[in-house]
Amino acid sequence: MLIELNQIDMKYNKGQENEVHALKQASLSVEQGDFVGLVGASGSGKTTFLQIIGGMIRPTGGDYFFDGMNVRAMKDSQLARFRNQKIGYVLQDYGLLRDRNVLENVCLPMMFSHMKWHDVENRAMELLTELHIDHLKARRVNQLSGGQSQLVAVARALAMNPPVILADEPTGSLDSNTSAHLMESLIKLNNAGTTILMVTHNEEISRQCKRIVRIRDGRLLAE
Ligand SMILES: Nc1ncnc2c1ncn2[C@@H]1O[C@H](COP(=O)(O)OP(=O)(O)OP(=O)(O)O)[C@@H](O)[C@H]1O
Numbered sequence: 642m643l644i645e646l647n648q649i650d651m652k653y654n655k656g657q658e659n660e661v662h663a664l665k666q667a668s669l670s671v672e673q674g675d676f677v678g679l680v681g682a683s684g685s686g687k688t689t690f691l692q693i694i695g696g697m698i699r700p701t702g703g704d705y706f707f708d709g710m711n712v713r714a715m716k717d718s719q720l721a722r723f724r725n726q727k728i729g730y731v732l733q734d735y736g737l738l739r740d741r742n743v744l745e746n747v748c749l750p751m752m753f754s755h756m757k758w759h760d761v762e763n764r765a766m767e768l769l770t771e772l773h774i775d776h777l778k779a780r781r782v783n784q785l786s787g788g789q790s791q792l793v794a795v796a797r798a799l800a801m802n803p804p805v806i807l808a809d810e811p812t813g814s815l816d817s818n819t820s821a822h823l824m825e826s827l828i829k830l831n832n833a834g835t836t837i838l839m840v841t842h843n844e845e846i847s848r849q850c851k852r853i854v855r856i857r858d859g860r861l862l863a864e
């Protein structure tokens with residue numbers, strides 16, 4: 642199993658009066674090559690769950706193994722390397738550097754690798770072309786539309802060619818044609834072996850996933 646989550650528990654502000662119990666005994670196994678759709682109401686814990694899988698936040702309970710590695714036991718520096726090398730994450734609010742241009746944003750994760758600049762730039766342009774936003778390469782992010790920003794966030798997540806892509810509603814700001822094109826790109830990657838977990842509210846999108854995991858009030862429902 643590539644991803645093994647066992648009884649994951651997440652309490653924000655644990656022990657304080659503003660504590661929020663966002664995930665309760667969440668267990669999930671995902672094998673390499675899977676394409677999981679994560680579905681649930683607003684506030685049900687989808688982003689929290691994805692951020693734990695991506696190593697962006699640490700759960701307050703449970704076990705998490707990634708390809709046999711104990712993620713909960715990792716030091717911060719190990720966790721940072723794990724995120725950079727294993728996970729491509731499309732944030733719900735894009736998380737782009739707004740005063741940098743499109744190309745710089747997509748190149749960013751590769752700046753922490755040993756890639757040559759020439760290869761970094763080629764890879765970034767390849768992704769911008771695939772997503773039909775190559776004409777925007779020199780545009781500053783704060784001058785993009787929401788949908789264009791979302792595609793830049795996807796390109797940045799794919800830059801390192803990660804084995805796992807975690808996408809928090811990656812089609813949320815896209816029109817139906819662009820959204821269908823993005824799904825084609827993701828399915829192509831998935832067919833080549835990339836494991837994908839994706840939050841979606843869209844029925845048509847979720848139907849294209851191999852599995853649907855439903856979450857309600859912090860609990861994963863039986864599939
Ligand atoms: N940093 C935080 N501190 C405190 N509570 C938080 C924090 N982030 C999320 N929460 C709470 O945890 C619960 C789950 O939030 P989460 O963002 O995971 O929901 P979601 O399913 O992604 O919702 P949406 O569909 O609106 O994006 C909510 O009650 C939310 O208010």
Ligand SMILES: [Mg+2]
Nearest residue numbers: 687688689733
């Ligand atoms: Mg969310």
